[in-house]
Amino acid sequence: MFITRTVSKLTFMCTGFGFAALAASASFAGENKIYLLQNSGPNAVTGNTIMIDQGAASGSLVVGSLDVGPLESRLPASQIGDGNRAEITIADTGGTVVFNQGSTDSFQPANNAATVNLNGFLGQAFLSQQGAENVGALSAIGSNVFASLEQIGNRNEGSVSVTGAGARGVLRQEGDDNNLGLTVTGAGTTATYTQVGNNLTAPSGGAQVISNGGTVSITQYGR
């Protein structure tokens, strides 16, 4: 099956943040871990900056809480406030990023920006952003990688790109004047594409899925 679908204007809704899709935990050689909380407080024009490079290390982890247990019960690595910047790169098998940028007001300009690049078998990236005028970009390359971006607010820009056999990509936006790009490439891939809001655009071509035997889920409705 070969599917190419481009959507320029959508209003729809779908499943939430995909923790349930997490792969089972495994043991890796590197297993370096980062736990992060940055809080710029209210009314900060310029927030904080984080740059993370976890290279050549399998099983790398970026989260927000020290406790052990399943990822769905742990806090994400977080930048709280406005004007934050994050660049995260993970290379090698089984890297996992759970990251959140949040404004205290979902409708005021937050101007947060996050870029996550993941390269490796079984890599997982979860990025969520709250507030307006955020920019989120996820890229995951490798077999069975998973990337999920959720943006709540207006005038956000979101892009998700996953490449590899069994790769899965999730993009969810809720708000007005958002724009997005979702690209899923590989055998047996899964793409989930969700937008709720008005005046939505897709300047980079919208959703594109290139697969043979994958699943595409697009749900849209107005509000």
Place this chain on the structure above:
Amino acid sequence: MRQTDFRRAIAQSLASLVIASAVLPVAASADPYANTIVLHGDISEDVLVITQTGSANRATLRIDNPEALVPADTWFGGAPFMAGLAPGRISQTGTANDLFFRVTGASNLFAASQTGFGNRISTTVHGTYNQAAIVQTGNHHTAVVNQTGSRNSVAISQVSW
């Protein structure tokens, strides 16, 4: 970051503190930490250098550098800081080493490197314009970063061999 920023940072330093702790096997010490360094107080505008080699070393640092003492808009860049590990730098090499530093104030520069296995760096920062660079090389390392304030920056590199 421009090299001039590094030089300016160094030029601001009024003193240089160098501490080198010897290699001690864990079994030779009653202290669970073979070497322990604890520094508290106002060491603002100093360059702090700590080198620890061996296993189970521990360094605890508390830096109080009031924002009022720092020139306005003293802002250092990000990524290039990673390579050079410029001032104040803390280095631990070995297994199960532990570094904790707490910074309160503004425009502090920190660079910490750990090489080996199972090392841990924890940092708590309150203030503005603070910057930390952490390089961990090896396996099973942990970095914990908690920053409160604005215009702080942290760059973390974790690379296994």
